[in-house]
Amino acid sequence: MGEWFEQNGALLGLALLDGIASAALIFMVAVGLNLVFGVLRVLNVAHGSFFAIGAYAAASLGLFLASAGLPAWASLLAILLAAVLTGLTLGPLIERFLLRRIYAEESVLQLLVTFALFMILEDAQKLLWGVQPVSFSGPVSMMGTVDVPFAGDVIPYNTYQVILLPAIALLTLVGLALFLRRTLTGRVIVAVTLDREAATAMGIDAGRIYLLTFAFGAVLAALGGALSAPTASLVPGVGASTIVLSFAVVATAGLGQIEGAALTALMIGIGRSVAVTFEPELEVVVPYLIMVAVLLVRPQGLFGVPETRRI
Amino acid sequence: MHESSPLTRRGMLAAGFGSVLLPGSLSAQAPAQKPSELKIGITTFLSGPASVFGVPGRNAAEMLAEEVNREGGIGGVPVRLFFVDEGPGIDHLVGEFRRLVQNERVDVMFASISSGSCLACTPLAEELRKVTVLWDCGSQRIFEENSYKYAFRSQANSTGEVMAALLYLLKHKPDFRSIAVVNQDYAWGRDSWEIWKTGMDVLKPGVRVAAELFPRFGATDFSAEVTRLLALRPDIILNTSWGGDLDTFIRQAAERRLFERSTFVMPLAESSLERVGRLLPPGHIVGSRGDHWHQHPRPANPQALQRFVENYRSRFNAYPIYPTYHMAQAFSALRAAYAKAIAGNGGNWPSDLQLAGAFPGLEFDSPTARLRIREDGQGMEPQLIGTTVQDDRFPFPVMDRMVIFPPEMVMPPVGQKSLAWIRTLNADVVSRVPDPVRPAG
Numbered sequence: 154m155g156e157w158f159e160q161n162g163a164l165l166g167l168a169l170l171d172g173i174a175s176a177a178l179i180f181m182v183a184v185g186l187n188l189v190f191g192v193l194r195v196l197n198v199a200h201g202s203f204f205a206i207g208a209y210a211a212a213s214l215g216l217f218l219a220s221a222g223l224p225a226w227a228s229l230l231a232i233l234l235a236a237v238l239t240g241l242t243l244g245p246l247i248e249r250f251l252l253r254r255i256y257a258e259e260s261v262l263q264l265l266v267t268f269a270l271f272m273i274l275e276d277a278q279k280l281l282w283g284v285q286p287v288s289f290s291g292p293v294s295m296m297g298t299v300d301v302p303f304a305g306d307v308i309p310y311n312t313y314q315v316i317l318l319p320a321i322a323l324l325t326l327v328g329l330a331l332f333l334r335r336t337l338t339g340r341v342i343v344a345v346t347l348d349r350e351a352a353t354a355m356g357i358d359a360g361r362i363y364l365l366t367f368a369f370g371a372v373l374a375a376l377g378g379a380l381s382a383p384t385a386s387l388v389p390g391v392g393a394s395t396i397v398l399s400f401a402v403v404a405t406a407g408l409g410q411i412e413g414a415a416l417t418a419l420m421i422g423i424g425r426s427v428a429v430t431f432e433p434e435l436e437v438v439v440p441y442l443i444m445v446a447v448l449l450v451r452p453q454g455l456f457g458v459p460e461t462r463r464i
Numbered sequence: 465m466h467e468s469s470p471l472t473r474r475g476m477l478a479a480g481f482g483s484v485l486l487p488g489s490l491s492a493q494a495p496a497q498k499p500s501e502l503k504i505g506i507t508t509f510l511s512g513p514a515s516v517f518g519v520p521g522r523n524a525a526e527m528l529a530e531e532v533n534r535e536g537g538i539g540g541v542p543v544r545l546f547f548v549d550e551g552p553g554i555d556h557l558v559g560e561f562r563r564l565v566q567n568e569r570v571d572v573m574f575a576s577i578s579s580g581s582c583l584a585c586t587p588l589a590e591e592l593r594k595v596t597v598l599w600d601c602g603s604q605r606i607f608e609e610n611s612y613k614y615a616f617r618s619q620a621n622s623t624g625e626v627m628a629a630l631l632y633l634l635k636h637k638p639d640f641r642s643i644a645v646v647n648q649d650y651a652w653g654r655d656s657w658e659i660w661k662t663g664m665d666v667l668k669p670g671v672r673v674a675a676e677l678f679p680r681f682g683a684t685d686f687s688a689e690v691t692r693l694l695a696l697r698p699d700i701i702l703n704t705s706w707g708g709d710l711d712t713f714i715r716q717a718a719e720r721r722l723f724e725r726s727t728f729v730m731p732l733a734e735s736s737l738e739r740v741g742r743l744l745p746p747g748h749i750v751g752s753r754g755d756h757w758h759q760h761p762r763p764a765n766p767q768a769l770q771r772f773v774e775n776y777r778s779r780f781n782a783y784p785i786y787p788t789y790h791m792a793q794a795f796s797a798l799r800a801a802y803a804k805a806i807a808g809n810g811g812n813w814p815s816d817l818q819l820a821g822a823f824p825g826l827e828f829d830s831p832t833a834r835l836r837i838r839e840d841g842q843g844m845e846p847q848l849i850g851t852t853v854q855d856d857r858f859p860f861p862v863m864d865r866m867v868i869f870p871p872e873m874v875m876p877p878v879g880q881k882s883l884a885w886i887r888t889l890n891a892d893v894v895s896r897v898p899d900p901v902r903p904a905g
Contacts, residue, residue, distance in 0.1 A: 286711045303695060384715075394683075426688035433678065
């Protein structure tokens with residue numbers, strides 16, 4: 154074992170860096186889905202569409218600002234602005250006019266409705282942005298690279314990916330934790346997550362909390378998409394691949410668990426990059442192996458609380 | 465006022481049962497009446513990641529159909545297109561294929577972009593006895609593992625596309641000692657690596673395979689793969705990806721200076737050149753899945769190529785990429801086949817069987833070359849491979865030192881399977897690689 158570390162320790166270090174950068178984006182999307190699922194108890198397939206539309210909106214806005222001659226740092230503002238606009242436009246509209254009508258329905262129906270919504274939004278993306286890949290690399294180019302020493306050589310990393318993305322994810326985690334535990338609105342959201350019936354009986358306006366949580370979740374998904382835009386070319390279907398991974402994170406983390414989502418995202422991000430480095434064939438299955446392993450030991454998820462079955 | 469013949473219930477039943485029970489072979493051979501319109505069913509990706517190829521293919525089809533109709537149609541019959549989305553999967557595609565043939569009564573099918581779709585559609589073409597032109601899919605297995613009477617391909621296959629890139633590398637950068645592969649994790653990514661590896665082991669044994677990476681299809685983050693390749697420093701990196709996957713990989717590799725450490729070979733990168741722009745540096749090898757390219761050095765018909773490129777650009781605000789040329793080839797093959805079949809039928813409109821009989825040995829023109837469909841149904845198309853270079857006339861890299869490979873050099877003869885044929889090659893084939901083509905004039 155010691156010999157293995159001696160030979161591969163440096164490679165493992167590089168894999169950890171990649172894993173942390175990858176985990177940051179996974180966390181941003183999954184935490185919103187987890188929050189929405191925890192409060193509304195609706196598994197929202199259209200969450201992937203918020204991610205995709207946030208990404209496309211950030212790319213369009215960033216490219217527009219660049220063409221208008223604004224300085225490079227304005228592209229970072231474009232990311233934030235696109236995420237907020239996307240989340241606060243689509244989130245409340247969808248919750249108010251669609252989801253509110255199906256809260257009392259079977260979960261299968263809810264799943265089908267959000268899946269239909271996902272398909273509609275996917276087509277809307279194609280109408281708005283076409284099908285050719287859209288690229289927006291302003292922030293990555295602006296921030297340049299950092300050189301990490303490796304075996305007498307250097308490995309260049311994007312500053313945007315290894316420093317900015319993890320920093321934003323950490324800020325989001327801390328901010329969310331403080332919001333949920335230290336503010337009245339946050340505590341009300343936690344109360345609804347833990348026991349919706351009791352919370353409603355004590356006078357909490359569940360409708361308002363649902364609207365707020367869904368809009369907040371949509372902003373987080375759109376922010377995840379907007380942050381991914383500078384690193385990837387956007388194509389139709391980008392939302393679908395994201396939502397599958399987010400489901401794995403939610404199932405592994407436990408219902409409504411912010412810290413659980415962060416830890417799971419980290420495990421999956423690092424697991425995938427370690428697999429690419431040492432056993433590439435396993436890369437695709439690593440997230441699901443982690444999910445199965447956790448659920449075998451803790452069926453309620455890493456940080457989930459066992460629930461009493463109601464008969 | 466329309467004339468109507470009285471239809472009795474018995475007559476309707478007889479007609480209904482007749483259409484259901486009449487053996488396909490009889491209906492395919494039945495003398496055909498010249499239709500009022502020629503219906504063409506086209507399967508292509510209109511959704512999902514592969515729509516980056518499917519939609520340009522559809523765009524080209526619509527543009528070409530308008531041109532054909534302006535010129536009087538095919539054999540004097542205007543064409544009408546019916547599109548089917550490959551995106552929802554094989555079951556949907558097979559159902560839609562049947563619906564177009566049986567309900568819409570299309571005259572010809574053009575299928576498909578995905579090799580999986582083509583593998584599902586070709587047996588259906590035989591069952592329904594409907595002429596089917598495989599317009600874009602690449603799997604060499606289709607005509608190597610089965611023979612078909614109604615299915616034909618109007619372009620090359622994966623073997624030619626991969627072998628041309630390998631021979632180009634062996635001719636122009638023969639001193640490499642190590643290679644890594646980063647292909648999409650699906651049939652094309654795996655098959656193209658198998659073809660390449662088989663050829664490389666025969667023609668340049670002893671090359672060290674530093675890494676075999678197959679990231680998920682549709683992946684948006686290649687950081688770990690790029691890190692691994694930066695650390696390994698292989699002489700050559702093979703990447704047969706396409707669409708958003710290839711664009712993203714090029715971007716992430718360029719931002720982290722991977723192109724400075726290894727030479728890339730990207731047989732499908734022609735379709736990404738305009739989008740990635742100056743990010744892709746000079747000195748890397750790219751291909752175009754055929755010999756078609758808007759800056760082809762010596763096209764067979766320069767005016768036709770220029771007209772096609774300008775029409776497409778003015779209409780869709782982008783240079784045409786390989787699926788658009790493949791669609792043009794399918795239209796050209798169909799026109800030539802109808803002309804041949806009509807001539808062979810004494811000037812009368814041909815039956816399905818007569819039309820199918822026109823395809824083996826058919827020669828037809830693309831803007832860049834004269835192509836041929838072999839007796840086994842496989843199209844013979846040259847392959848154009850070049851090295852990237854910056855040119856002030858374009859905001860993206862273009863190809864230099866372009867070599868046009870004759871199809872016979874990179875594809876097995878009729879009756880031989882690709883991998884078995886590749887194992888029979890020797891170093892002599894590298895010495896026969898043509899010299900780069902200088903632009904005319």
